[in-house]
Amino acid sequence: MIYVDNAATTPLKPEVLEKMTPYLTERFGNPSSIYKSGRDAKVAVNTARAAVAESLGAEEHEIYFTGSGSEADNWAVKGVAHAGKGKHIITSAVEHHAVLHAAGFLERNGYEVTYLPVDGDGLVDPDDLRTAIRGDTALVSVMTANNEIGTVQPIAALAAIARERRVPFHTDAVQAFGQIPVDVGALGVDLLSVSAHKLGGPKGVGALYIRKGTKISPLIHGGAQENGKRASTENVAGIVGFAHASELAMKGMNKNTAILLALRDDYIKKVRESVPYCRLNGHPTKRLPGNANFSFEFIEGESLLLMLDMKGIEASSGSACTSGSLDPSHVLLAIGLPHDIAHGSLRVSLSADNTQEDVDTIVAELRPIVQRLRDMSPLYEGIKK
Numbered sequence: 001m002i003y004v005d006n007a008a009t010t011p012l013k014p015e016v017l018e019k020m021t022p023y024l025t026e027r028f029g030n031p032s033s034i035y036k037s038g039r040d041a042k043v044a045v046n047t048a049r050a051a052v053a054e055s056l057g058a059e060e061h062e063i064y065f066t067g068s069g070s071e072a073d074n075w076a077v078k079g080v081a082h083a084g085k086g087k088h089i090i091t092s093a094v095e096h097h098a099v100l101h102a103a104g105f106l107e108r109n110g111y112e113v114t115y116l117p118v119d120g121d122g123l124v125d126p127d128d129l130r131t132a133i134r135g136d137t138a139l140v141s142v143m144t145a146n147n148e149i150g151t152v153q154p155i156a157a158l159a160a161i162a163r164e165r166r167v168p169f170h171t172d173a174v175q176a177f178g179q180i181p182v183d184v185g186a187l188g189v190d191l192l193s194v195s196a197h198k199l200g201g202p203k204g205v206g207a208l209y210i211r212k213g214t215k216i217s218p219l220i221h222g223g224a225q226e227n228g229k230r231a232s233t234e235n236v237a238g239i240v241g242f243a244h245a246s247e248l249a250m251k252g253m254n255k256n257t258a259i260l261l262a263l264r265d266d267y268i269k270k271v272r273e274s275v276p277y278c279r280l281n282g283h284p285t286k287r288l289p290g291n292a293n294f295s296f297e298f299i300e301g302e303s304l305l306l307m308l309d310m311k312g313i314e315a316s317s318g319s320a321c322t323s324g325s326l327d328p329s330h331v332l333l334a335i336g337l338p339h340d341i342a343h344g345s346l347r348v349s350l351s352a353d354n355t356q357e358d359v360d361t362i363v364a365e366l367r368p369i370v371q372r373l374r375d376m377s378p379l380y381e382g383i384k385k
């Protein structure tokens with residue numbers, strides 16, 4: 001099996017599981033309990049908080065653990081909207097559904113939402129943000145790196161514009177964290193979402209960075225956990241695993257980036273050489289090191305995925321959340337692809353555990369599969385004539 005869908009999820013690192021296991025077994029205390037096993041669990045959670053904070057350049061008390069990246073996104077969008085007076089939200093057309101649908105929910109509940117467009121490479125223009133901000137804008141949310149096409153946004157420039165106008169700025173850094181440096185100070189953001197399972201940690205745990213002084217209402221009401229801002233008995237093992245996975249990702253980043261860039265650029269080059277009528281989606285250079293998203297004209301992405309799956313290759317046609325739906329990806333439409341081309345897309349998201357042999361196998365399988373699918377396509381029939 002060749003797994004190249006690391007933007008959807010990553011395997012749990014064995015070292016991470018090892019750190020988690022005691023908290024799933026003998027160290028089962030509830031961090032809210034005052035006796036020893038409870039206190040030990042609380043220490044574990046706060047040690048993990050310090051580690052996640054360090055990997056983001058944040059203060060320990062600015063990190064709030066959540067049940068996922070999606071929860072962190074929902075909390076940022078709805079929580080900041082509810083805590084402010086303004087009824088206007090700005091986001092981009094290429095956000096993950098966790099942000100987009102949270103904004104849509106607000107839109108159905110009395111808020112106005114501006115969706116910033118992107119250019120053909122998937123970039124938001126800071127001037128568009130400048131124009132969109134109004135006196136009643138409660139929040140700007142633009143993702144750090146796109147999960148489908150890998151484009152990395154100019155977050156520092158965008159956040160600076162929001163700051164000038166005193167509007168809180170949130171970024172969904174779920175896809176970027178662990179892949180490229182993410183520093184809340186350098187970016188100048190007020191809120192930032194991350195998730196453990198995209199960087200070798202467990203599923204079902206994430207975090208929201210909330211800059212000190214940022215006004216936000218809770219999303220989950222109940223007990224006083226997470227400094228009274230997010231109720232729920234802490235996912236102690238998950239949180240411990242998340243922290244270790246982020247430490248490993250920070251330590252390995254330079255080495256892993258070099259591996260990813262070499263593999264990805266070789267894959268891109270070989271696909272271009274061997275498959276006609278293809279286009280690389282996303283920015284040519286401002287993109288995540290492991291992401292390569294191609295559209296192949298005259299074919300249907302879902303059929304391509306199924307045929308690759310039969311060869312033991314696991315990739316994606318875009319976002320795992322949209323697979324099963326027949327609508328083309330909102331991201332590919334936003335960068336201007338026509339419907340038929342947006343349908344024929346393949347996202348390969350590599351990890352540093354992939355090999356040159358993996359890349360060569362994928363390219364070798366891809367070429368005849370694309371050809372077979374095109375031979376069945378009436379559109380391609382017209383091109384050949």
Ligand SMILES: *Cc1c(COP(=O)(O)O)cnc(C)c1O
Nearest residue numbers: 068069070096098147174175195
């Ligand atoms: C995966 C992902 C999410 C959702 O994170 P979960 O932990 O799976 O809920 C949000 N945003 C982006 C950009 C993602 O890639």
